[in-house]
Amino acid sequence: MSGDARIRPVILSGGAGTRLWPLSRLGRPKPFLALAGEQSLLRQTADRAAHWGRPLVVTGADQAEAVAAELREALLVVEPCPRGTAAAIALAALAADPDELLLVMPSDHRIADAAAFRAAVARGAPAAAAGRLVAFGIVPDRPETGYGWIARSEPPLGEGVYPVARFTEKPGRAEAEALLAAGGHYWNAGLFLFRAGDGLAALDRHHPEIAAAARAAAADPAAFAAAPALSWDRAVMERTQAAAVVPVEMGWSDLGSWEALHALGPHDSAGNVVSGEAAAVDSRGCLVRSDGPAVVALGVDDLVIVATERAVLVVPRGQSQRVSEAIDALEARRQK
């Protein structure tokens, strides 16, 4: 094997996600939103992927039409039902040539520096071609408790490629601070590179029922439902001895919360991030966004205010992860 193996981009575009409610919702999930820039996140992801060729896009039946309309170049792999990223990646691996390197990427993240991403993929490719399951690890700049962390081991496998010592699921605050201070620990961004055949073999070893369900789905879509819903991280990366990590700094954000979008900016002189038909008057540190009615924040600090034609959310900036409580409250109200 060599680093010249062909790379096949695999874009995962499933899942609903409510963390950006009311902007994201069942009929308009996050990949279809233009959260950072003019284009949808899915379109931006496909543009990055185009460097390596036509992408395989794994998506649900409910989103297939929208994905096809947005990405005319995509090869669609439709999940019979949602069963997590392990089963989704298995479907992609079965659709690819076993010797292709699958470059797996979520469809709803931001990568500001695409050249840095390409360089990291180039660093990881020889290890992947040699049988490693490579994860790209984001160099952390804060003690984030919302992500999984990857600890590297020594010695390096090549320039900028390390064995994985262990995966740490979402740590507590103190642990996250220790990981950040120690160095050699990276955020797991759900970006992977491995030979399709190696990925399937690892899944066969650690969760054969997932691989079996994905294979059976070709003849009988209903058989896919037998796969347990697990992430690729949990099902494979945390268990395999072949894991490697390529650290990368590339202006990455998972845009996973209103807090993350506020951090991204652009900020006005009072630290507000304002977009759509909206204004922040005598206000500081607010995210004010409208895709519907005109919104004015007047004399308020550190609030997230997001409006669509259907719904408006007002929540303190540090508490935007509580958005599910807002959805529950409206649901309860409607059932009265």
Added chain:
Amino acid sequence: MSGDARIRPVILSGGAGTRLWPLSRLGRPKPFLALAGEQSLLRQTADRAAHWGRPLVVTGADQAEAVAAELREALLVVEPCPRGTAAAIALAALAADPDELLLVMPSDHRIADAAAFRAAVARGAPAAAAGRLVAFGIVPDRPETGYGWIARSEPPLGEGVYPVARFTEKPGRAEAEALLAAGGHYWNAGLFLFRAGDGLAALDRHHPEIAAAARAAAADPAAFAAAPALSWDRAVMERTQAAAVVPVEMGWSDLGSWEALHALGPHDSAGNVVSGEAAAVDSRGCLVRSDGPAVVALGVDDLVIVATERAVLVVPRGQSQRVSEAIDALEARRQK
């Protein structure tokens, strides 16, 4: 003259008003809103007025059709152009019989206790029939700086009817506290009772150009524009020697701000006032109102959050009088 003189209700329904933006706006002024109860404020005012007979409703050309649709019983007096309440009342006085007692009332206030209002009118009627220009004065329960105040004099002219010592325009905080503590001072609610002929005579004496413009408007509507835009309070009540005041407690509110609407309730156990498709979760002391998209306040305190299909306002409760800044901000944004 006697207290049996016929009373003619006069409802003033002009003006746009932005203090309840975004709920009120040019095309949907405050009298047409159902702010306290199921009916519009105009409809509620007309229902109170019905006790005395068919009302004269003075309104602008732009609102005449809407008023006619809402109040089929009304006799409409259409202002050629807006010129303040002095000119509007002059038009009504000219349309009435000189011996009728005009009971002038704004169309956008709340009066919870209609019986108390009727009793106050009955107390004031003999004085009005005898030539007094009677103002109904709200017994104050707070040192309100947003209203004009009326000081009574002694001895009474009859039971519960006093001469007016003076009018005080919107006082400062210290002065308002002194007026409240002193007693014998009442809020000017814009509610008046006087003989039509006496009102016109007083206007002829103190502002003859207004009376003249109103008379000329019958033949030439354009002549009305010559009237200076003054309130009845300023033009007549503050100048006449014939002013009297009838103190009254009747659950009055001018609903003049979001603060006033919050005070009115009904409050939930955390002091929130929630109406429309809206919810307050883990929030205290908020006004959350929607006539458009579903609104959720989550983890916030003492905010006014008001949404329509067109606009959303978020402002701290004590600052809702700053609403014009919000309108200006949107206007500036649209002109960019």
